[in-house]
Amino acid sequence: xxxxxxxxxxxxxxxxxxxxxxxxxxxxxxxxxxxxxxxxxxxxxxxxxxxxxxxxxxxxxxxxxxxxxxxxxxxxxxxxxxxxxxxxxxxxxxxxxxxxxxxxxxxxxxxxxxxxxxxxxxxxxxxxxxxxxxxxxxxxxxxxxxxxxxxxxxxxxxxxxxxxxxxxxxxxxxxxxxxxxxxxxxxxxxxxxxxxxxxxxxxxxxxxxxxxxxxxxxxxxxxxxxxxxxxxxxxxxxxxxxxxxxxxxxxxxxxxxxxxxxxxxxxxxxxxxxxxxxxxxxxxxxxxxxxxxxxxxxxxxxxxxxxxxxxxxxxxxxxxxxxxxxxxxxxxxxxxxxxxxxxxxxxxxxxxxxxxxxxxxxxxxxxxxxxxxxxxxxxxxxxxxxxxxxxxxxxxxxxxxxxxxxxxxxxxxxxxxxxxxxxxxxxxxxxxxxxxxxxxxxxxxxxxxxxxxxxxxxxxxxxxxxxxxxxxxxx
Numbered sequence: 001x002x003x004x005x006x007x008x009x010x011x012x013x014x015x016x017x018x019x020x021x022x023x024x025x026x027x028x029x030x031x032x033x034x035x036x037x038x039x040x041x042x043x044x045x046x047x048x049x050x051x052x053x054x055x056x057x058x059x060x061x062x063x064x065x066x067x068x069x070x071x072x073x074x075x076x077x078x079x080x081x082x083x084x085x086x087x088x089x090x091x092x093x094x095x096x097x098x099x100x101x102x103x104x105x106x107x108x109x110x111x112x113x114x115x116x117x118x119x120x121x122x123x124x125x126x127x128x129x130x131x132x133x134x135x136x137x138x139x140x141x142x143x144x145x146x147x148x149x150x151x152x153x154x155x156x157x158x159x160x161x162x163x164x165x166x167x168x169x170x171x172x173x174x175x176x177x178x179x180x181x182x183x184x185x186x187x188x189x190x191x192x193x194x195x196x197x198x199x200x201x202x203x204x205x206x207x208x209x210x211x212x213x214x215x216x217x218x219x220x221x222x223x224x225x226x227x228x229x230x231x232x233x234x235x236x237x238x239x240x241x242x243x244x245x246x247x248x249x250x251x252x253x254x255x256x257x258x259x260x261x262x263x264x265x266x267x268x269x270x271x272x273x274x275x276x277x278x279x280x281x282x283x284x285x286x287x288x289x290x291x292x293x294x295x296x297x298x299x300x301x302x303x304x305x306x307x308x309x310x311x312x313x314x315x316x317x318x319x320x321x322x323x324x325x326x327x328x329x330x331x332x333x334x335x336x337x338x339x340x341x342x343x344x345x346x347x348x349x350x351x352x353x354x355x356x357x358x359x360x361x362x363x364x365x366x367x368x369x370x371x372x373x374x375x376x377x378x379x380x381x382x383x384x385x386x387x388x389x390x391x392x393x394x395x396x397x398x399x400x401x402x403x404x405x406x407x408x409x410x411x412x413x414x415x416x417x418x419x420x421x422x423x424x425x426x427x428x429x430x431x432x433x434x435x436x437x438x439x440x441x442x443x444x445x446x447x448x449x450x451x452x453x454x455x456x457x458x459x460x461x462x463x464x465x466x467x468x469x470x471x472x473x474x475x
Contacts, residue, residue, distance in 0.1 A: 029355070029362040032081055034063065034072030042074025051450040060084055060375045069375075070359055076105040080349075080368040081361075084375035086382065086406045088358060092350055092371045093413035097122065102415070103351035103368060106209035107217060111201055111224050112276065113269030117418075125414070127260070128270065132418040135181065135251050141425050142322040144249070145181065149429050150319045152176050152187065157433055160464050163443055166290055167459040170283035170430075171195070177426065178278030182251040182271055183234060194230055195279070197223040202280055224272075231268045239264070281344045282423045286430050287460050289338040292389040294442060294462075299334065299391050304435045306330050311436045320429055331428050333391040338427070339409035341389050343374035344454055348411060373408045382406040440464045 037043035043059075050059035060082060063071045069085040083089055092100055102119060112118055117128055134140070141149075156173050175195045176187045185191055204220020235252070242256045251274070255267045262270075293300040310324050348371050356363040363369060380386045383406075384393070410417035417423075443461035448454065 029364060030360065031364070032070045032072045032361045033067040034082075036072065036074040036079060040077065042077070042079075044075045044077075047073075047075050057372075057375055057378055057450075060372055064375070070361060078368045079364075080370055081363050082370045082372060084372050084379070085359070086376045089371040089373065089376065089408065090405060090412070091358060092348075092369060093408070093411065093415075096350070096414045099353055099356050100350035100369065101353055102349075104349050107207050107220075108205050110209055111204050111220055112273045113228075113265075115266040115269030116273030117270060118273055118277075124260075129414070129418055131254060131258075132251070132274070135254070136419045136422040138421055141422060145422070146322060146325070146425065146429075147319060148180055149177060149426055150433075152180065153426075153430050153433050155187070157437060160438065161466070162463065163461055164440075164464050165459040165461050167283065167287040167456055170286040171199075171279060173430065174283040174286070174426065175275070175279045178275055181278075182274060183238075184248045184250045184252075190230075194227060197227045197230075198275065198279060199223075201227060202276060227272060228268050231271055232264055235264045235267050235271075277417075278419060282419075282426055284344050284454055285335075285338055285342060285423065285427055287456060288342040288448075288454070289334060289427060289431065290434065290440075290462070291442075291446070291456065291460055292338060292341065293334065294440070296389055296391075299389070300435075302330055303334060303431065307432045307435050310432065320432060324432075325425060325428055328428055328432070330391070330395075331431060332424070333394040334431070335424050335427050336394045336407075336409075337389055337391040340377045340383070340407060341387070342454055343377055343409070345409065345411060345417070346374040346450070346454070347372040348415070373411070376406050376408070379406075436467065438464045438466055 035043065037046070047059050050062075055061070063073065063082065064084050070081065070083050070088060073080055073082055083092065096102070102121060104118065109119055117125070117132060120128055136145075153173055156169060156176075160169070172187075172192075172195065175198070176191055179185045179191050179194070200219050200223035202220075204214075204217045204224075207214045207217040207220070209217060235256075238248075238252055239256055242253065247253060252267070252271065255262055255270065293303060306328060310320075310327060314324075350369050350371070352363045352365055352367050352369060354365050376382060378386045410420040410423075440462045443463050444458065446456045446458045446460045449457050
């Protein structure tokens with residue numbers, strides 16, 4: 001008993017001394033202004049509750065007004081410097097691996113796996129990032145992927161009638177496309193079963209990484225185990241086939257044939273994380289593009305006109321070609337504006353590898369930083385009427401200033417999202433098929449939720465009615 005008490009006292013004393021020394025050191029540095037909130041909890045609860053409101057950036061808005069675009073807070077168990085400043089964000093992105101290293105909350109790290117692309121560092125990350133981009137560049141999309149994208153989107157839309165939950169349908173489309181790209185699987189019972197587990201995995205992001213205290217996180221861990229087991233089986237089967245000379249043109253084949261000699265566990269983590277990325281982000285962009293267009297009738301009418309002209313040049317069943325995609329200028333304006341307003345990647349977490357001086361402040365070694373892309377995209381100083389959906393601003397860049405520096409929907413630097421071009425193509429093809437095949441009205445009011453990921457509260461239900469495609473092609 002005495003040993004236990006002495007041990008307990010030692011732990012308490014050591015912890016107190018650690019925090020005292022750290023706080024004393026921090027007081028000597030010129031930290032960004034802010035508030036660390038309650039002990040241990042910090043301002044995590046304020047962050048979570050704020051993003052469940054209709055305002056897309058309430059947590060940052062309030063603190064920027066009080067402290068300026070760079071401020072200190074304490075979230076997810078760690079002191080964190082938030083940046084709503086584009087120059088600081090660019091500095092963070094450009095100094096990846098030099099002054100900052102990738103660092104995410106434990107819940108994300110545990111659910112994605114330590115071999116996921118998001119958590120890789122150094123040379124391995126560089127090689128795997130390059131490999132991923134090689135399967136999603138313009139040439140590959142043009143020569144191979146566009147056919148599958150068009151076919152799978154058509155296949156899903158063929159079943160639409162009456163009331164449709166758009167976000168749910170978009171998630172099915174993007175999951176099927178990602179599974180096809182990564183593992184050459186066509187839609188079926190297995191892919192749908194796997195997708196349902198993914199829903200639970202994603203719900204575990206940004207929760208407390210303690211199964212005892214969080215039922216959501218506990219369910220996410222169980223779902224992650226099921227997903228890993230299913231992918232492990234596929235990897236083992238494909239490895240045997242590859243050794244026997246069977247080859248497929250997909251990401252899994254490239255991982256099995258690579259010189260790095262990846263283990264099954266490494267491949268599973270890598271595939272699991274890429275499925276999350278392709279499934280969650282692109283489907284949300286698709287849903288919100290439709291929501292914003294529906295609320296902006298003039299933009300929807302101009303988009304329909306552009307796609308009706310494309311469809312009029314083709315037969316009813318003809319697939320979209322690369323030349324069709326390149327003849328969608330207003331569609332690209334819609335894509336850019338959706339990315340700006342929706343901000344699927346709200347920002348990035350990094351950890352300071354050394355004391356870093358920036359903008360007159362010091363970010364202490366070991367502290368987290370969060371570069372907020374959303375805060376910049378929604379700043380009226382950078383975009384005129386920033387919180388209004390206005391695709392025409394991209395026709396002449398009249399609604400933005402120095403867009404190259406302030407518009408970062410896919411991040412930047414060495415960790416630029418490798419699927420940025422693929423996401424734009426998927427959204428463009430989806431919008432083409434949607435507006436040429438259907439007219440629709442919202443089934444009921446639906447509000448946006450911005451935490452843990454941007455989504456609609458009710459999965460954005462719409463009532464669809466099929467257009468006369470044969471007449472459209474003759475006009």
